[in-house]
Amino acid sequence: MSAMKLQSPNRSWMFFFREYPGQTALMGFLFAVSGLLESLGAVSLVPLLGTLVGGETQSSPLLAKINGIFLYVGIEPTVENLFVIICIAMLMKMVLVLLAFRQAGYMEADMTTRLRMSLLDGILSARWSYFVSRPSGELTTALSVECSQVGLALRTMGQFTALGIQACSYFAAGVLVSWDLFTMGILGGGLFFVLFRKLISYVRSAGQKQNESMNLMTSTFTDALAGAKPLKVMGAQEHVVGHVREQVSRFQEAAKRHVFGMSLMSALPEPLITVLLAGGLYVAISSFHMEPTVLLAMAFFMQRFLSRISSAQQTLQQFVVLEAALESLLRKLDDISHNKEEDGGRDSVQLKDRIELREVDFSYGDKHVLNKFNFSVPFGKITALCGPSGMGKTTISDLITGLIPPLSGSVCVDGVPLQSMSKYEWRKQVGYVPQEVFLFNDTVRSNITLGREFPDDDVWKALERAGARSFIEGLPTGLDFCVGEHGRALSGGQRQRLMIARAIIGNPRLLILDEATTGLDSKTEKDILTSVAGMKGEMAVLAISHQPAVKQVADFIYDLSDEAGRASENLKI
Numbered sequence: 001m002s003a004m005k006l007q008s009p010n011r012s013w014m015f016f017f018r019e020y021p022g023q024t025a026l027m028g029f030l031f032a033v034s035g036l037l038e039s040l041g042a043v044s045l046v047p048l049l050g051t052l053v054g055g056e057t058q059s060s061p062l063l064a065k066i067n068g069i070f071l072y073v074g075i076e077p078t079v080e081n082l083f084v085i086i087c088i089a090m091l092m093k094m095v096l097v098l099l100a101f102r103q104a105g106y107m108e109a110d111m112t113t114r115l116r117m118s119l120l121d122g123i124l125s126a127r128w129s130y131f132v133s134r135p136s137g138e139l140t141t142a143l144s145v146e147c148s149q150v151g152l153a154l155r156t157m158g159q160f161t162a163l164g165i166q167a168c169s170y171f172a173a174g175v176l177v178s179w180d181l182f183t184m185g186i187l188g189g190g191l192f193f194v195l196f197r198k199l200i201s202y203v204r205s206a207g208q209k210q211n212e213s214m215n216l217m218t219s220t221f222t223d224a225l226a227g228a229k230p231l232k233v234m235g236a237q238e239h240v241v242g243h244v245r246e247q248v249s250r251f252q253e254a255a256k257r258h259v260f261g262m263s264l265m266s267a268l269p270e271p272l273i274t275v276l277l278a279g280g281l282y283v284a285i286s287s288f289h290m291e292p293t294v295l296l297a298m299a300f301f302m303q304r305f306l307s308r309i310s311s312a313q314q315t316l317q318q319f320v321v322l323e324a325a326l327e328s329l330l331r332k333l334d335d336i337s338h339n340k341e342e343d344g345g346r347d348s349v350q351l352k353d354r355i356e357l358r359e360v361d362f363s364y365g366d367k368h369v370l371n372k373f374n375f376s377v378p379f380g381k382i383t384a385l386c387g388p389s390g391m392g393k394t395t396i397s398d399l400i401t402g403l404i405p406p407l408s409g410s411v412c413v414d415g416v417p418l419q420s421m422s423k424y425e426w427r428k429q430v431g432y433v434p435q436e437v438f439l440f441n442d443t444v445r446s447n448i449t450l451g452r453e454f455p456d457d458d459v460w461k462a463l464e465r466a467g468a469r470s471f472i473e474g475l476p477t478g479l480d481f482c483v484g485e486h487g488r489a490l491s492g493g494q495r496q497r498l499m500i501a502r503a504i505i506g507n508p509r510l511l512i513l514d515e516a517t518t519g520l521d522s523k524t525e526k527d528i529l530t531s532v533a534g535m536k537g538e539m540a541v542l543a544i545s546h547q548p549a550v551k552q553v554a555d556f557i558y559d560l561s562d563e564a565g566r567a568s569e570n571l572k573i
Contacts, residue, residue, distance in 0.1 A: 015330060016111075016154055023107050027158055030100035034093045035165030041089035097162065104158035112151040115329065116143055122336035128403040130339035141214065142332050149325035156322060160315040167308035174301035203261035207321035210254035212328075217251045261317070344402070345420035351429055351509035351540060353414045354378045355400055360409035362395060369395050373409070375558060379509070382533065382541040384550045387560030393544045397514055400542070401430055431503030431539075435515035437495050439487035444472055445479040447487075448502045462505035467531040468497035493524035500528070504535065511535070513543045522549065529553045 017024050075081055119142055123131065357375040361368075369392040377383045377400070385393050398404045399411050402423040411418040413426065439447050448459050459479060463469040471494055475481040487495040496516060503511060513532065517525040526549055532541060533553045543550045551557055 015326065016107075016157060019111065019114075020107055023103060027100050027103045027107070028161055030096050030103065031158070031162045031165050034096035034100065034162070035169040037089045037093040037096065038166055038169050041086045041093070100162065101155075101158065104155050108151040108154050111154060112147050115147045115150060119143055119147070119329070119333065119336070122333060122340070125341055126336050126339045127341045128398065130336075139332075142329055145214070146325040146329045149322050150329055153319055153322035153326050156315055156319045160312055160319060163308050163312040163315055167305055167312060170301050170305040170308060174305060202257075203317050203320055206254060206257035206261055207324040208327075209257070210251065210321075210324070213251040213254050217248060341423070344418070344423045347416055347421045348425045349413045349416045349421060351413055352379055355510065355540065356412045356415075357396065357399060357406075358410050358412060360399065360406040360411065362392070362399065362404070362406050370406075376556075377510070377540050377542050378556070379540045380537050381555040382536045382543060382553055383556045383558065384554035385542060385544045385558050385560070386546055386551065388546060391560040393560060394514060397512055397542070397544055400510075401427060401432070401512070428506070429509040431506065431508035431511045433496070433499045433503050433511070433513050433516040435518050437487055437499070439483050439495060439498065441482065441485045443480050443482055444475070444498065447483060447498060448505055450502065452506070454505055458505060459501075462501040463497075465504060465531065465535060466497045466501040467527060468494065468501055471497075493520055493528065496520065496524075496528060497531075500531070504539075508539055510540045510542065513541070513545070515545055516543075517545065517547055517549065525549050 075085070119139075123134075123139055355377045357373055360370050360373045360375075362370040362373075373392075373396075375385075375396060385396060387393060395404070399406055402411075402418055405419065413421065418426065445456070445459055448454075448462060456479060460469060463472055472478060472481070481489075483489050483495075483498070487498065490498070499516070511532070517528055520528070525547065529543075529549055530553070532543070535541070536555070543554060
């Protein structure tokens, strides 16, 4: 599946033509031909109308002209032949419209999928500093709601195209009937556009504000649900609900404006069409003294033309609302593309000796975290990085994995600076176990492999090394057991062992445990650390923790509690 181009076009609706030039052209062609067929069927009605009112070809220039067209192409304009032409034209039009909307549906499904994949790939490929600065609710809304709305916008644009072409076909047929109809059609259609132009602008503005407030509201909802337990335990839910209520009120006001605009767009067209049609007929009868055949044709074509214009206006109104989601999504894609993480150099080094931080400086804004910091993680040993929160433990981990660059100094793998290495190739040598549980609502196998190609023998081996094989074998369906959302079908220790099995299945050269045992009971923590200690000869292990039990299994201990911000190295006895 090819990725979307991430740069934003000058006009958001041009996105469809840029991404799907051939398919969009085909859809437009099918709609155009269907419109021409509808025009052919409409023109064929005129002689029938003439027959119904007793018109004679010889006395009616219009009927003579239309009959002459049929005779020119070799068709005798009899009632039977005209009925056949009308039926065939409408049947072919139905087939073409069906094909056109099927094409639009296929494009919608493909585009929605590609947008989601491009967005997800872009988010995960962005610089870490950009990713952590974005609200998770905003990204979730983009992946779910906005992508679906963009697909619906494509379908709506197809409907607008169809209605526009049909309006043009009735307009062309009307011109053939009478130039008076041409003039009245211009006046009627122009009046519609004048009346609805400001209304469409109003609806567009309301749609944009509704989309913005929905993004903010969804982001707040996501954060509130993520913190449901502490909010409830601390009795703070009422205060949070009050804050959320403000977001909901803004969304409600924007939604009201949007509904009001939509209501006007739905209520106004029909009475306006009736008034315009009645006025046109009155002018035709009183001023132009038209023959009955032309008068009936005018009434028919005028009604069809104005109804298509009205429907096109309503469809355009729907599109401008959905266009707000398209513009928002394109802005996100453009923003993400400008924050794409560079892979770094071309060097590829397999860790055999040690990872080092040499004279590293790092700060978050005005807060200086590391100052001329030196640190080493030797291969085949367990290195414990200890100290209170806020001293830079996770920052060191992020520097080692290349998520953030140092302000000065260097991070080296076996003496090779990380900036000259491919970050992607280096990270494939790293196994990472965070404090937060990261498990999908999927099977044990899927949670360990993460879509990577590993045979079940490797999965069982990783589970055994992580001390998890025995309880997985005791599950009803083994590797096919679904762990539930966030792994809630398992205990805390079991979830953490699955996280370790996932981290080591690829035989990493470096295993990072980032507060991985925090929150576990002492026995479970000891058992997990014992399993980790059994693997240290095969990899470098960096255990980031302030838990005393980690120090018991470490070969080297770095303590960041020094006020100067420097680490003191203590060889474990």
